[in-house]
Amino acid sequence: xxxxxxxxxxxxxxxxxxxxxxRWGDYVLLRPDPQVIWSAKxxxxxxxxxxxxxxxxxxxxxxxYYKPVPENFSVSWGNLKFKLKLMGFKHTGLFxxxxxxxxxxxxxxxxxxREISVLNLFAYTGGATLACLDAGAKVCHVDSAxxxxxxxxxxxxxxxxxxxGVRFIIDDVFKFxxxxxxxxxxxxxxxxxxxxxGRGPNGEKWKIEDGLEQxxxxxxxxxxxxxxxxxxxxxxxxxxxxxxxxxxxxxxxxAEIEADEIGLMTKENIVLPQGCTAFAKF
Numbered sequence: 671x672x673x674x675x676x677x678x679x680x681x682x683x684x685x686x687x688x689x690x691x692x693r694w695g696d697y698v699l700l701r702p703d704p705q706v707i708w709s710a711k712x713x714x715x716x717x718x719x720x721x722x723x724x725x726x727x728x729x730x731x732x733x734x735y736y737k738p739v740p741e742n743f744s745v746s747w748g749n750l751k752f753k754l755k756l757m758g759f760k761h762t763g764l765f766x767x768x769x770x771x772x773x774x775x776x777x778x779x780x781x782x783x784r785e786i787s788v789l790n791l792f793a794y795t796g797g798a799t800l801a802c803l804d805a806g807a808k809v810c811h812v813d814s815a816x817x818x819x820x821x822x823x824x825x826x827x828x829x830x831x832x833x834x835g836v837r838f839i840i841d842d843v844f845k846f847x848x849x850x851x852x853x854x855x856x857x858x859x860x861x862x863x864x865x866x867x868g869r870g871p872n873g874e875k876w877k878i879e880d881g882l883e884q885x886x887x888x889x890x891x892x893x894x895x896x897x898x899x900x901x902x903x904x905x906x907x908x909x910x911x912x913x914x915x916x917x918x919x920x921x922x923x924x925a926e927i928e929a930d931e932i933g934l935m936t937k938e939n940i941v942l943p944q945g946c947t948a949f950a951k952f
Contacts (some may be wrong), residue, residue: 671930672933674767674768674933675769675773676748676773679747680694680695681936681937682935683937684711684938685706685708685714685940687714689701689714690703690936691717695743695744696743697721698717699720699721699756699762700715700724702731702760703942705942720736720737724760731760732758743755744828745764747769747772750801750804751828753825763795766934767934768903768932771801771861771949772797772800774949775798775805776802777805778899779802779806785808786807786808786858786859787857787894788807788808789809789812789850790810790811790812791812791860791864792843793813793818793861794813795825796821796822796823796825798863799811799822799836800822800825800829803831803836807835809836809837810857811836811837811838812846813839814869814874819838823836841870842871842872844870844884847888851888851892856893856895857892857894858893858896858897859899861903862886862901863903864876864878864881864904866878866905879906883917886917886918886922887921889921890922897925898952899951900950901948902917903945903947904945905944909946910946911929911947914948915928915948918948918950927950927951928951929946931943931946931947932944932945932946
């Protein structure tokens with residue numbers, strides 16, 4: 671288990687009964703978490719200062735506010751700042767456990783002694799993009815949702831980073847990678863954070879168990895002659911670290927690959943698992 675570190679604006683206060691109580695800057699949120707199958711030490715709603723609770727309703731849900739929460743607010747991790755918003759499906763626009771990968775990506779880029787080109791696929795609101803930019807890399811940020819690319823741009827500006835070092839692409843990941851291959855474009859590092867299911871901007875369908883190996887084959891072809899790393903993340907239930915490691919071992923035979931769960935230490939002194947990651951170094 672790899673534990674995310676370096677947070678002062680974020681913490682997990684308590685867990686139990688399928689929920690987690692978190693502090694995001696000045697706001698305390700209660701959200702569902704399917705990993706939390708244990709009982710709470712005391713009812714989570716009994717904690718003081720809760721700003722909002724995400725309540726499930728049928729196949730969806732909505733936020734119930736107990737205190738005013740701005741439409742947008744921000745948190746920081748090191749030099750990076752992220753604009754957040756309480757969105758549908760319980761999200762805020764940031765996955766704090768990914769600080770595990772931001773830290774090691776940044777170190778590898780800084781220690782490389784050369785300019786690194788990074789391809790960030792399924793790049794969402796740009797946590798990894800910011801970490802790589804901050805370390806001095808050039809980044810191609812690819813996501814099928816225009817709103818996510820726009821939020822990533824806002825995070826770059828909020829963090830005071832040079833946005834001339836990033837190229838935003840709103841496209842289906844497969845189609846973009848295939849075009850980059852035809853163009854002969856290569857990258858020194860590639861990040862993949864695929865959803866379990868998804869659709870591209872023109873309705874292209876994505877299902878992780880059907881497409882992941884094929885995508886990793888494309889990734890191997892897009893790497894430069896002197897690659898630095900490939901990072902693969904997953905929040906898909908049942909996709910174990912060993913499965914991810916096996917896929918990267920078969921598609922990136924020259925890499926040294928590690929795979930593990932990633933998580934967050936709670937104030938209860940237990941670790942809350944928050945997905946898996948596989949990291950290939952060259």
